[in-house]
Amino acid sequence: MNMRKNDTPQQNGIVDQACIFCVENKERLTRPRLEVLKIIAANTKPLGAYEILERLGKVIDSPKPPTAYRAIEFWQKKGFIHRIRSLNAYVICHAVHRHKGEQFMICDDCGVVTETHIYDFSESLKNRAEDNTFIPSSWYVEIHGQCAQCQTN
């Protein structure tokens, strides 16, 4: 896929991946899906569904909530974006490959969310879970605290 005007390099990496993914998996890369993904990818901080919808309105004619939510659900299921439960907001996933476990560090001061790929402690989760004969399929972790930037201020 070629470089598009007004797109950030960040977006291009993600959009390229999405494009490849859709071709390989015979999914449709429709206008709402593409634009929603670009909007989420263009932001480091998580965006709420109605913030996404608002920005979508700048490139698509008066979109309604289901249009945003459907695209969000699509990318979420495919692992391209994550939903931050505590914030009701969505962020792009930067992992090269899709993953089941989700771990985020959330700065309660400035709102920055950083995805951490701590694959190792999935083992301790699994071990603990299996003690209780619970079969884990996925996990979700939020670590709240203060980011480096906010510590200096």
Next chain:
Amino acid sequence: MNMRKNDTPQQNGIVDQACIFCVENKERLTRPRLEVLKIIAANTKPLGAYEILERLGKVIDSPKPPTAYRAIEFWQKKGFIHRIRSLNAYVICHAVHRHKGEQFMICDDCGVVTETHIYDFSESLKNRAEDNTFIPSSWYVEIHGQCAQCQTN
């Protein structure tokens, strides 16, 4: 505090703790707070705010959303209940002492939520976080999967 009619033993343990807590911390154990805590304590599965409100309506005259939400917020801040982010629902905490980290195993089949007190892996979280100069203050973990009961069915 004495045993109350129509209360489960489970409720009494929690209500007794809450009573002691309020006396020691000079907090008011008001009617809405008491009833909301009892409602949440009486259920093993997480209850939504409007489910709590509905049940509250059986013991208090036509309560409105803020009445439920205020009591929920109170107990949540004091650590007596937890909010399950993925479900927008609330469960009682059975820990004897209050804690910062929250870990839940959620059965996606039947909806049962079990709080697991895995204090040990807070260390791996902290170590990882400190590598990135992020200072953690609390954490929240959801492990999704299938419970023992649902495996036999």
Next chain:
DNA sequence: TAAGAAATGTTATATTATAACATTAGGAGT
């Protein structure tokens, strides 16, 4: 090109949560 499936457009509404302000209840000091 015709049929079927998938996605979107559109309208309405469900669900979850909070703002704002009036009223009541409890505690401290006199």
Next chain:
DNA sequence: ACTCCTAATGTTATAATATAACATTTCTTA
């Protein structure tokens, strides 16, 4: 007991988040 003050609640309205339902369009494939 009376006054003052604060915390909590009652009440009304609305904000914020999310989905149901059905009509229409687009894509695929035969």
